[in-house]
Amino acid sequence: MSVVDRQEWDVIVVGAGGAGLRAAIEARERGARTAVICKSLFGKAHTVMAEGGIAASMGNANPHDNWQVHFRDTMRGGKFLNQWRMAELHAREAPDRVWELETWGALFDRTKDGRISQRNFGGHEYPRLAHVGDRTGLELIRTLQQKIVALQQEDEKETGDYESRLKVFQECTVTRILKDGDRVSGVFAYERESGRFFVLEAPAVVIATGGIGKSFKVTSNSWEYTGDGHALALLAGAPLLNMEFVQFHPTGMVWPPSVKGILVTESVRGDGGVLRNSEGKRFMFDYIPDVFKEKYAETEEEGDRWYEDPDNNRRPPELLPRDEVARAINAEVKAGRGSPHGGVFLDVSTRMPAEVIRRRLPSMYHQFKELADVDITAEAMEVGPTCHYVMGGVAVDSDTAAARGVPGLYAAGEVAGGMHGSNRLGGNSLSDLLVFGRRAGLHAAQYATGPAARPTVDDAQVDTAAAEALRPFSAEGPVPGEDIEERSRPPENPYTLHQELQQTMNDLVGIIRRESEMQQALKKLAELRVRARRAGVEGHRQFNPGWHLALDLRNMLLVSECVARAALERTESRGGHTREDYPAMERAWRRVNLLCALTDPTGGLAATDPVRGQITLTSETTEPIRPDLLALFEKEELVKYLAEEELYE
Numbered sequence: 001m002s003v004v005d006r007q008e009w010d011v012i013v014v015g016a017g018g019a020g021l022r023a024a025i026e027a028r029e030r031g032a033r034t035a036v037i038c039k040s041l042f043g044k045a046h047t048v049m050a051e052g053g054i055a056a057s058m059g060n061a062n063p064h065d066n067w068q069v070h071f072r073d074t075m076r077g078g079k080f081l082n083q084w085r086m087a088e089l090h091a092r093e094a095p096d097r098v099w100e101l102e103t104w105g106a107l108f109d110r111t112k113d114g115r116i117s118q119r120n121f122g123g124h125e126y127p128r129l130a131h132v133g134d135r136t137g138l139e140l141i142r143t144l145q146q147k148i149v150a151l152q153q154e155d156e157k158e159t160g161d162y163e164s165r166l167k168v169f170q171e172c173t174v175t176r177i178l179k180d181g182d183r184v185s186g187v188f189a190y191e192r193e194s195g196r197f198f199v200l201e202a203p204a205v206v207i208a209t210g211g212i213g214k215s216f217k218v219t220s221n222s223w224e225y226t227g228d229g230h231a232l233a234l235l236a237g238a239p240l241l242n243m244e245f246v247q248f249h250p251t252g253m254v255w256p257p258s259v260k261g262i263l264v265t266e267s268v269r270g271d272g273g274v275l276r277n278s279e280g281k282r283f284m285f286d287y288i289p290d291v292f293k294e295k296y297a298e299t300e301e302e303g304d305r306w307y308e309d310p311d312n313n314r315r316p317p318e319l320l321p322r323d324e325v326a327r328a329i330n331a332e333v334k335a336g337r338g339s340p341h342g343g344v345f346l347d348v349s350t351r352m353p354a355e356v357i358r359r360r361l362p363s364m365y366h367q368f369k370e371l372a373d374v375d376i377t378a379e380a381m382e383v384g385p386t387c388h389y390v391m392g393g394v395a396v397d398s399d400t401a402a403a404r405g406v407p408g409l410y411a412a413g414e415v416a417g418g419m420h421g422s423n424r425l426g427g428n429s430l431s432d433l434l435v436f437g438r439r440a441g442l443h444a445a446q447y448a449t450g451p452a453a454r455p456t457v458d459d460a461q462v463d464t465a466a467a468e469a470l471r472p473f474s475a476e477g478p479v480p481g482e483d484i485e486e487r488s489r490p491p492e493n494p495y496t497l498h499q500e501l502q503q504t505m506n507d508l509v510g511i512i513r514r515e516s517e518m519q520q521a522l523k524k525l526a527e528l529r530v531r532a533r534r535a536g537v538e539g540h541r542q543f544n545p546g547w548h549l550a551l552d553l554r555n556m557l558l559v560s561e562c563v564a565r566a567a568l569e570r571t572e573s574r575g576g577h578t579r580e581d582y583p584a585m586e587r588a589w590r591r592v593n594l595l596c597a598l599t600d601p602t603g604g605l606a607a608t609d610p611v612r613g614q615i616t617l618t619s620e621t622t623e624p625i626r627p628d629l630l631a632l633f634e635k636e637e638l639v640k641y642l643a644e645e646e647l648y649e
């Protein structure tokens with residue numbers, strides 16, 4: 001038996017982004033001893049990169065805004081596939097979560113009369129994004145971190161130990177959720193710096209690990225986004241929901257190649273930026289889909305007037321939901337009307353004075369100046385779609401954030417599915433993190449400190465997890481279950497495997513999808529899975545990035561297979577999922593959720609080599625939308641989205 005350090009906690013939160021930190025604060029405040037564990041430095045989570053703002057219907061910039069309008073916008077953005085109860089809770093609770101942040105010390109930009117300022121964003125009917133310039137995520141994390149430190153100071157006063165009730169394990173990676181029978185018993189993790197293994201025991205685990213973007217070649221996501229939480233849930237026996245929905249943000253940098261994919265915030269368009277093709281045309285007016293026709297301006301003049309007089313004019317189509325704008329850019333480039341480096345032009349220089357651009361979009365100004373030598377106050381940016389966000393994720397209960405089928409497991413933030421349906425509106429992630437991070441922490445704490453006996457960690461599972469983690473150091477030895485021919489093959493380089501995976505997902509399961517290409521992708525993924533079993537590394541366990549990547553590959557391959565299988569199955573186009581061979585949104589598909597689970601029902605722990613695990617896809621009917629929520633929409637609009645039998649009902 002391997003000897004690893006063990007500690008006992010009530011709640012373990014995996015991830016220290018917005019969702020993880022908000023969950024940890026709530027769990028600790030509810031009396032649960034809480035451990036937070038994160039792959040990167042404390043304060044360095046992906047949430048820090050969020051730019052535009054937090055969507056919440058506070059009504060500061062337009063008094064007509066309220067939770068019902070926000071709910072409607074969110075459902076429209078998600079093309080009605082959203083888990084409607086999540087969309088309701090999110091719209092109702094987001095304002096409280098923003099005001100709460102302010103009481104914890106967040107310094108938002110202000111309106112002239114001193115209230116929290118709110119800006120326009122795609123798909124939101126009113127200016128709704130509370131923001132701090134274009135560095136909102138940084139302020140959000142800073143505030144949550146400060147709150148954690150304040151709680152630790154309280155604990156020190158009472159117990160003499162800052163970390164007695166709330167401790168952060170930074171630069172540590174979880175590779176397995178451990179279980180006692182059906183329920184959660186803790187996590188297995190390694191310290192990135194030393195390579196040391198350890199176990200945290202607890203009855204409740206909240207997964208808050210963010211997204212999956214690093215499976216794609218062009219992405220706005222950081223190195224942490226390797227789909228770990230999605231894979232950990234799958235391996236623990238929890239299904240993933242609607243993984244075909246991956247958001248390609250319309251505006252990533254396209255040049256120079258070294259920065260391709262880095263995000264250009266939607267605030268640029270929210271604040272007046274316009275998209276033009278190589279002929280100088282504002283092409284978005286040609287791409288307003290029927291379902292949105294009544295809500296968007298027909299002429300440039302009307303669109304421009306809307307910025308000053310939103311009550312009497314309609315929004316410009318540059319502010320359509322992201323999926324629509326990304327597809328339009330893709331079509332323009334394909335039609336030969338793109339910019340020199342394969343994107344289109346995004347211009348603020350002719351729309352705002354230079355000093356306003358520098359004040360409202362300071363990060364964008366510096367990003368383009370330093371990375372591309374482009375002065376956005378004087379010339380247009382070149383932009384194109386980039387893989388940005390995953391709407392699919394762990395299937396959770398809307399109210400409690402409990403993962404389906406695994407008692408003690410919770411998920412919140414980008415890793416959880418359902419909230420955003422087939423497409424997320426900008427700004428709705430930061431509010432999602434706060435609303436459902438809090439709910440996950442609350443329910444995890446209640447569960448963990450409840451009457452049930454504490455679970456026991458099984459030594460055999462710890463040994464299996466340790467052997468799995470050490471496998472890349474002995475890739476030359478036999479891999480359990482492989483044949484003689486395979487055994488003679490040399491070890492594989494994890495970086496090569498990763499590049500091949502990213503290219504495959506980008507080219508074959510990207511923004512526009514076709515059946516033959518996705519089948520090709522699944523074949524390639526199967527080949528990569530076999531090769532990944534031989535992913536080998538040299539050196540030792542002390543900070544060894546090759547080893548870390550070899551371990552992350554398991555997660556990226558599992559998640560990519562889910563995306564490809566679900567995308568192949570859904571024969572329609574909806575939100576972030578566009579099928580060239582099935583271009584229409586089909587009302588019958590609105591009632592269908594696709595669930596991915598590991599074929600090995602034990603969650604892979606019993607198998608000698610869990611990487612062999614395959615994905616099984618099932619479909620289920622979505623829960624009917626509550627009548628009082630349906631009543632918030634005009635009947636004519638519902639006809640465009642709901643399935644025949646739903647309208648009848």
Ligand code: FAD
Binds near residue numbers: 047175220263429
């Ligand atoms: P994260 O903030 O990514 O945190 C994940 C945490 O999990 C990290 O601490 C990581 O270290 C940890 N982790 C991962 N795997 C493991 C593991 N195996 N073991 C231990 N720890 C692990 N949304 C908005 O609403 N508004 C915006 O303006 C906005 N702007 C954005 C700009 C950019 C450039 C990008 C990329 C995204 C933006 N988004 C925005 C989206 C939003 O930032 C993310 O969806 C959100 O921050 C995700 O938060 P999270 O808490 O779920 O995960």
